[in-house]
Amino acid sequence: MPPALTKDDKRYPIYDAKYRDIDDEFIPLTESLKETAIRVKYYWNREIKTQIKKGNNVLIVAHGNSLRALLKFLDNLTPGEIIDLDIPTGAPLVYMLDKQLHPVDKYYL
Structure with missing residues:
Protein backbone atom coordinates (compact mmCIF):
# COMPACT_ATOMS: atom_id res chain seq x y z
CA MET A 1 0.00 0.00 0.00
CA GLU A 31 -5.60 2.58 -1.23
CA SER A 32 -4.27 -0.69 -2.58
CA LEU A 33 -5.72 -3.37 -4.83
CA LYS A 34 -7.04 -5.08 -1.69
CA GLU A 35 -9.17 -2.07 -0.69
CA THR A 36 -10.25 -1.49 -4.27
CA ALA A 37 -11.34 -5.14 -4.51
CA ILE A 38 -13.53 -4.76 -1.42
CA ARG A 39 -15.32 -1.77 -2.96
CA VAL A 40 -15.64 -3.45 -6.38
CA LYS A 41 -17.07 -6.65 -4.92
CA TYR A 42 -19.59 -4.64 -2.89
CA TYR A 43 -20.64 -2.70 -6.01
CA TRP A 44 -20.83 -5.93 -8.04
CA ASN A 45 -23.15 -7.51 -5.50
CA ARG A 46 -25.29 -4.42 -4.91
CA GLU A 47 -25.60 -2.90 -8.38
CA ILE A 48 -24.13 -4.83 -11.29
CA LYS A 49 -25.41 -8.27 -10.35
CA THR A 50 -28.90 -6.85 -9.82
CA GLN A 51 -28.95 -5.36 -13.33
CA ILE A 52 -27.68 -8.57 -14.95
CA LYS A 53 -30.32 -10.64 -13.13
CA LYS A 54 -32.96 -8.29 -14.55
CA GLY A 55 -31.71 -9.26 -18.01
CA ASN A 56 -29.85 -6.02 -18.68
CA ASN A 57 -26.49 -5.82 -20.41
CA VAL A 58 -23.99 -3.89 -18.32
CA LEU A 59 -21.12 -1.79 -19.60
CA ILE A 60 -18.40 -1.20 -17.01
CA VAL A 61 -15.93 1.59 -17.65
CA ALA A 62 -13.27 1.99 -14.99
CA HIS A 63 -9.60 2.61 -14.28
CA GLY A 64 -7.05 -0.19 -14.32
CA ASN A 65 -7.03 -1.05 -10.62
CA SER A 66 -10.83 -1.32 -10.47
CA LEU A 67 -10.86 -3.53 -13.55
CA ARG A 68 -8.08 -5.70 -12.11
CA ALA A 69 -10.11 -6.08 -8.91
CA LEU A 70 -13.21 -7.08 -10.89
CA LEU A 71 -11.31 -9.63 -12.97
CA LYS A 72 -9.65 -11.02 -9.83
CA PHE A 73 -13.12 -11.57 -8.39
CA LEU A 74 -14.82 -12.87 -11.56
CA ASP A 75 -11.97 -15.17 -12.62
CA ASN A 76 -11.00 -16.20 -9.08
CA LEU A 77 -7.39 -15.18 -9.68
CA THR A 78 -4.63 -15.62 -7.14
CA PRO A 79 -2.57 -12.62 -5.97
CA GLY A 80 0.28 -13.83 -8.21
CA GLU A 81 -1.99 -14.12 -11.24
CA ILE A 82 -3.47 -10.66 -10.76
CA ILE A 83 0.00 -9.08 -10.55
CA ASP A 84 0.87 -10.52 -13.98
CA LEU A 85 -2.50 -9.64 -15.55
CA ASP A 86 -2.26 -7.19 -18.43
CA ILE A 87 -5.47 -5.31 -19.28
CA PRO A 88 -5.12 -3.41 -22.56
CA THR A 89 -6.26 0.21 -22.47
CA GLY A 90 -9.36 0.94 -24.54
CA ALA A 91 -9.96 -2.67 -25.61
CA PRO A 92 -13.47 -3.78 -24.54
CA LEU A 93 -13.50 -7.10 -22.72
CA VAL A 94 -16.76 -9.05 -23.03
CA TYR A 95 -17.77 -11.58 -20.37
CA MET A 96 -20.41 -14.22 -21.01
CA LEU A 97 -21.91 -15.44 -17.73
CA ASP A 98 -24.00 -18.47 -16.79
CA LYS A 99 -27.20 -18.25 -14.71
CA GLN A 100 -25.13 -18.18 -11.49
CA LEU A 101 -23.14 -15.28 -13.00
CA HIS A 102 -19.94 -17.29 -13.33
CA PRO A 103 -17.85 -16.58 -16.44
CA VAL A 104 -18.26 -19.16 -19.20
CA ASP A 105 -16.43 -17.20 -21.89
CA LYS A 106 -14.60 -13.92 -22.33
CA TYR A 107 -13.00 -12.17 -25.26
CA TYR A 108 -11.67 -8.79 -26.36
CA LEU A 109 -13.50 -6.94 -29.12
Missing part, protein backbone atom coordinates in the same frame (compact mmCIF):
# COMPACT_ATOMS: atom_id res chain seq x y z
CA PRO A 2 1.35 3.46 -0.80
CA PRO A 3 2.03 5.88 2.05
CA ALA A 4 -1.13 7.59 3.30
CA LEU A 5 -1.85 11.21 2.53
CA THR A 6 -2.77 13.58 5.32
CA LYS A 7 -5.98 15.56 5.13
CA ASP A 8 -4.01 18.80 4.80
CA ASP A 9 -2.03 17.48 1.79
CA LYS A 10 -2.95 19.43 -1.35
CA ARG A 11 -3.27 16.12 -3.23
CA TYR A 12 -6.05 14.95 -0.89
CA PRO A 13 -9.11 14.60 -3.17
CA ILE A 14 -11.36 16.85 -1.07
CA TYR A 15 -9.43 19.81 -2.53
CA ASP A 16 -10.47 18.77 -6.05
CA ALA A 17 -13.79 20.36 -7.09
CA LYS A 18 -15.13 16.94 -8.19
CA TYR A 19 -15.03 15.68 -4.59
CA ARG A 20 -15.96 18.77 -2.58
CA ASP A 21 -19.51 17.55 -1.90
CA ILE A 22 -18.40 14.13 -0.64
CA ASP A 23 -18.09 13.58 3.09
CA ASP A 24 -14.37 13.09 3.72
CA GLU A 25 -15.03 9.97 5.79
CA PHE A 26 -15.65 8.24 2.43
CA ILE A 27 -12.40 9.41 0.84
CA PRO A 28 -9.48 7.09 1.60
CA LEU A 29 -6.08 8.48 2.54
CA THR A 30 -4.43 5.57 0.73
